[in-house]
Amino acid sequence: MSTAGDARTSLDAALLGEWLPVCNSPDVPAGESRGFVVAGERLVVWRNAPAAGGPAAQPDISTDAHVWRDVCPHRGAQLSLGTVTGGVLACPYHGWRYDADGQCIHIPANPSIRPAKRACTRTYRVEERYGVVWTCLGEPSRPLDFFPEYDAPGARRINLAAQTVRSSAPRVVENFLDMAHFPFVHTGILGDASHAEVKDYEVIETEDGLEARQCRFWQPAGLPGQEGVDIEYMYRVKRPLVATLSKVAQHGSGALHLLLVASPVSETETRAWLVSVFEDEATHSDQELYDFNMRILMQDTPVVESQWPKRLPLDPQAELHQVCDRLSVGYRRYLRERGWGYGTE
Template sequence: MLVTRQKVLRRFWYPVMPMAMLEDGPKPFTLLGEAIVLFKGAEGKPVALADRCCHRTARLSRGFVEDGNIVCGYHGWTYDCTGRCVRIPQNTDAAIPANAKVPAYHCESRYGYAWVALEDPLMPIFELTEAGDPGYRQIDQFYEVWNCAGLRLMENSFDMAHLSFTHKGTFGPKNHVPRKMTMDVSDWGLETYVETPVTNPAIARSVVGSDAEETVRIMRGTWFLPFSRRLAISYPNGVRHTIITNATPIDDGSSMVVQWCYRSDSEDEVPAKDIIAFDRAVTNEDKYILESTDYDACIDTTRRVEFHMDSDRPGLVMREKLLKLLRAHGEDEVHG
């Protein structure tokens, strides 16, 4: 699927940047092929505008923020949070022309990130029960570009068959027949439940709270259409580890992987750096194989060669749902 050609994808929220990155001025981002600039507006709220000054086309991200407005670094034209030009420094007497403005996008701060929807969102940003719960700490993990499509990453997140192969260097079970998975499909996603045996290498032991050679993982996955997932893992010692992974679409072939997690233990019990190190090792295994996949593979499940195995079912449902969404929103040409 070519994400930049499917306009309905502009109607979802995506986390595009940690709020902390906006502390020292505006920053550029490319979302679904569109160049945007993010900055902190009045009262610290994030703002997303088209990253192109309407005077002589300079990137606004190369300017600076002043009193909650963004100032172009070329001649100082100044834009408010709606994208309206409110100041032309060289033009002291004449009124500012009505067409002196740049497109503005929906933008909100949530879970420590700036979220953007390029057009009216079809659904709100998903709720996370762990957020704000004093029983959990949030650990920001990864913010990095992967050369793969969001759908490839989502399929992978619910695919139990890859553990023994892709993750044989970390936690993949030796016996590659996964336990039974149950799945519930909802309007805007799906939920899975699986218990699977896993190996328990040295790097994982403090993180999962077990010194055994092998252990069991209980995993509850939620897919939020189109490119986000929550994976709630329960470890044998009762610790809960919930990973939030988003594949924010940059363009057809690349995604910004935005991942954080919630842990029910404390920094004294297991330091965040150990948790990040283990998830880093696992994530690098996924990245290596996913960057070899085709970002424009066919999403029409009737046209694919598939075995409808347990491990492929979530991916099939995702592609069916996406296809239905694209058709419901009048996408005249479904790519892939």
């Protein structure tokens, strides 16, 4: 599948129904615009200028985010390089001004001409949830509600900066669902070579995906000060590119919930989103928790980038599955049954 040119027309129908992260909410403060690529589509995210006398929070994300195609219909310049004034985004090249609906309302070089209806850019649906600006390149097939743990009262929420992984989105998701690599990739943190066995666990199909229960894995010292213990995990596949992991509250530490979303740049390049929710009693600072999760993600990245082929093979005969791979086998089957193609073989 090609991602060249107007990629949107060649995308899988299934991908067009997905909510995909574009950026973390604070990445685009009020009055600014920035460009991103999602599934081969250039996108601009911009926010109206801050309301006069509005909140002084830093960064100010009090105004609505817009997600548009990042291409000016006049001569194709990137709108994200333009400027926001009031509720209007002006193109950096010839200054055409676009209102919040993506319609050009002013052409400085021909000020008396009323811009044609087709002088408009493509606008996309946008939602802000879990500290993330999401878009859907087509019609959403499901509501954006897959991380209810985010709203746990009193919890701390930490969004990692999106990390680029030069592999397919399904490879990134599958890595997140895999425990057997802990002793080798996250040695001394999430696992230890002397406790490499994956105890058997159960994978069940749920209404919206998969659930892996009774996952237990030896963890030497997850965070400084912790002792080596069997940790209980609950994995869930929520959408083809969305999974969550909950570490059950135990051994004196509160529950931890992670949301992983693999937002494709192309079929073989992905931006990984990790949103963590800590229901603990603040034994570690937000910065320590951020650094810990980032360290884990950085350890995963080179290994996932090394996997070949970069697209996830969905043929059950491809690659060698073991009992410990129950969840990744289930994930591949889940993608197959949905006719999912993007980023797979």
